[in-house]
Amino acid sequence: MRIPILILISIILTLSDAVTRMAADTASDFIVVLDPGHGGKDYGAVGKTSNEKSINLEVARLVAGSLRQQDSIKVVMTRDDDTFLSLQERANVANRAHGDLFISIHVNSVDRRAKNRTTIAGASVYTLGLHRTAENLEVAKRENAVMVLEPDYSTTYSGFDPNSAESYIIFELNQNRHLDRSIQFAQTVQDELVSTAGRKDKGVRQAGFWVLMATSMPAILIELDFICNPQSEKYISSAAGQRKMADAIVNAVNAYRSGRKTLHSDEATQTAASDKKQEQTDSSGKIVYRIQILAADRPVRIGSSEFKGVKGIEQYEENGLYKYTVGNYDSMAEADRQLRKLRKTFPKAFVIKWAGNSRVY
Ligand SMILES: [Zn+2]
The missing domain is CATH 3.30.70.1070 (Sporulation related repeat)
Structure with missing residues (x-):
């Protein structure tokens, strides 16, 4: 019963994508859409001394400031202050702007009961796709969960339930839209977050983020580091750390834009393969x-x-x-x-x- 609805969504998204691309091709500026995750009543992940929504916004503002100094780059922010914005509204802003790149900025965290809560560290950059590990699904679920704060989310998101694993099949149907370019850009950002911002490398991954599916352009979602790890939190909430992470993203945008070859497709493939192996050993017990x-x-x-x-x-x-x-x-x-x-x-x-x-x- 659910499948026909999902296929219909898939067709609609593909069509709207084609229309958006045609319009975008006529624009001369390179348009970067920055999406600081969460905002307003939605704090995102919360640490001991900071919260995700503020870190996301600060880093996005720094990226915007640097990119705006360059000729022929236009920056659009989905939010530029502490306001609540739904996932669909974020995608609408990006699509209306006919963006060439969509960058959603987030901070990671793990469950309060997780044993590795204070030690887990590192950056990972996500593209759209069907998750290959329970860990990746958890990240997508946390980032999609905000939709249940909307009164009529079931209608807005065409019956998609962010908490139901089976709903995530929709991301399998839509995973090829701009995927190559998204992975290329994701790998560049990942490399930069390691080399420029000194983050531990958790690799490029794929999972089902609604905001990535609903945007008609190469799109990535960055998890800068883990706010639940006190050391990482100190870095990502500091002015110096935010400057470095913003520089990393700016460098990656420039590298992508100038078409420099920083693509390590072998690494992306290896990440996918090791994800699969992990998946088989994830569940235990009756x-x-x-x-x-x-x-x-x-x-x-x-x-x-x-x-x-x-x-x-x-x-x-x-x-x-x-x-x-x-x-x-x-x-x-x-x-x-x-x-x-x-x-x-x-x-x-x-x-x-x-x-x-x-x-x-
Ligand atoms: Zn987030």
Whole structure:
């Protein structure tokens, strides 16, 4: 039932892409769209002394300042202050501007329970594609999760559920749009973040980011470093660190623009291959199935009327959201049977896999 909708989206995006490219080809300036992630009520990842939305904005402003000093480069910012902007609005700004490059700037983090929370470090640059590891899917889910803060997100995003792994098939259908050029640029930015800004190299990766799919131009999403690691946080929130990271991005834009060959396609292929290997060893423990009925950005009391009298609610936290499930089934078939009944009360309920104390993908 979901597939025809997804194919339709794919066709619409491809058509709008063709129209946008035709219009862009007539413009002479090289247009860079900078997208500082999050803003306003959406703080993004939060560290001990700083937050993601402010770091993203500062770095984007520095990049904009440098690029604007050059002739024949035009810079468009999706936001230039601390305001909330939906993912679709960001893409709309980029498409209306007929950008030649779209650069979404973010800061990474891992779950509060992760053992490596204070030690994980490094930059990674993402292009659109189907994730090959659970880690990459988690990053995409966190960056897409903001859409559930919009009142009618299901309609706006054509039924896409940022929390449901199966929704992410849509990124497989759309992964070839500008992919070569996006990967080329991503690798250049990645190299620069390592050489100019001294970040640890976590490699070029692919995952399903809505904002990358909805933009009709080569598009990347940068995760500068991990805000949950105190050492990394110190660097990415410092004026000196932000200057270096901005310089890295500016150098990469100039290299891309002048067509200098800094592409390491072998490395990109190797990254994809090692991602695949990691995936096979990710899940462990006995798998059970639960039905997720609700997700919220703040805790919902278990006795609350929001649960419409359904009993046996359990809560878990993921990507800064509070999620509520019922049931614990040994087979997918049994979970599906219960899901059909529950959908009369919770039309958007879906089945998740569970092992030990956490959800698995
Ligand atoms: Zn982010």
